[in-house]
Amino acid sequence: MSFLRTRNTRVAALQMRITPGEPDENLKCAAGLLSTAAQRKAELACLPANFATGLNFPTLRRDATPADGPVVEFLVDQARGLGIHIAAGVLLAEGREVYDAAVLVGPSGEVLSWYRRPCVWAGEADHITPGAPGEVVDTPVGRIGLLVGYDLRFPEASRQYLLQEVDVIVCVATLFAPFSHQVRSICRARAADAECALVLASGAGENRFAMMPYLGRSMIVNGLVQDAAQPPDADVLAEVERGAREAVIEADIPLRTQRKVRERLPFHDDLRSTWTTGYGGRS
Numbered sequence: 001m002s003f004l005r006t007r008n009t010r011v012a013a014l015q016m017r018i019t020p021g022e023p024d025e026n027l028k029c030a031a032g033l034l035s036t037a038a039q040r041k042a043e044l045a046c047l048p049a050n051f052a053t054g055l056n057f058p059t060l061r062r063d064a065t066p067a068d069g070p071v072v073e074f075l076v077d078q079a080r081g082l083g084i085h086i087a088a089g090v091l092l093a094e095g096r097e098v099y100d101a102a103v104l105v106g107p108s109g110e111v112l113s114w115y116r117r118p119c120v121w122a123g124e125a126d127h128i129t130p131g132a133p134g135e136v137v138d139t140p141v142g143r144i145g146l147l148v149g150y151d152l153r154f155p156e157a158s159r160q161y162l163l164q165e166v167d168v169i170v171c172v173a174t175l176f177a178p179f180s181h182q183v184r185s186i187c188r189a190r191a192a193d194a195e196c197a198l199v200l201a202s203g204a205g206e207n208r209f210a211m212m213p214y215l216g217r218s219m220i221v222n223g224l225v226q227d228a229a230q231p232p233d234a235d236v237l238a239e240v241e242r243g244a245r246e247a248v249i250e251a252d253i254p255l256r257t258q259r260k261v262r263e264r265l266p267f268h269d270d271l272r273s274t275w276t277t278g279y280g281g282r283s
Contacts, residue, residue: 010040010044013046013199013248015202015245016204018053030074031074033246034047034082034084037084038084043141044142046170048173049172052071064091064092064093087170088172089172099129101114102170104146112139115148116130116148119150119154144167145164165259167196167197169190171187187221188221194223198223200221201218202218202219204246220250222251222258
């Protein structure tokens, strides 16, 4: 059952420069961006991956926070104070395990969902524990699914969200710019794959350990733009310009209209037969 109450949902992608080793500075920056998003009437505001700490292997365990730690307390306080949903990336400590995770917090301050990135590249496998595929969360602002960074490269990471009739996928990210030329195209493809809107909340700045800059280029796309007669970029609803460090972009997602469009498309039924018989997925 859906809790959808509005015709449109306004979503915001919050791009910020993440400074390693300066959590207070990062939280202050995030608070300002969240306030701006709330002033612009955003109902769902999305912060980048590891927005409070960055992800640096030498300080990984020191930077990681438990699920009830100060980073999550900050998000809870902000969501409650501003009356909005917040999705954000958190370096999550659970016992001896560290996950590159995302959390969704509701406007009452309730933690609605945790997601732990399953797609871990070989160079970080000794540091980051792989998670598992995610589950859609039904909220008053739509059915929301979460991804983190590297998951974007793998269609399988978001495939289950189509079967769960997702409305909005939020990908929190800090992506290395030298390897990210295709990200704009990939975001549009993932939104089309899952028949939904996709929010990429992407960090800016530099990874001091890897000596590489982050991409930035946050964006909001609508994967249910179907007609090829529309302008080539009609599915790109908002996008941060190249080189920007901090920005708030927002877009209105017509959820009821999108659901009607999705109902007329054959991909759900075709996926159930093709995926389960040809690819070993779940029904």
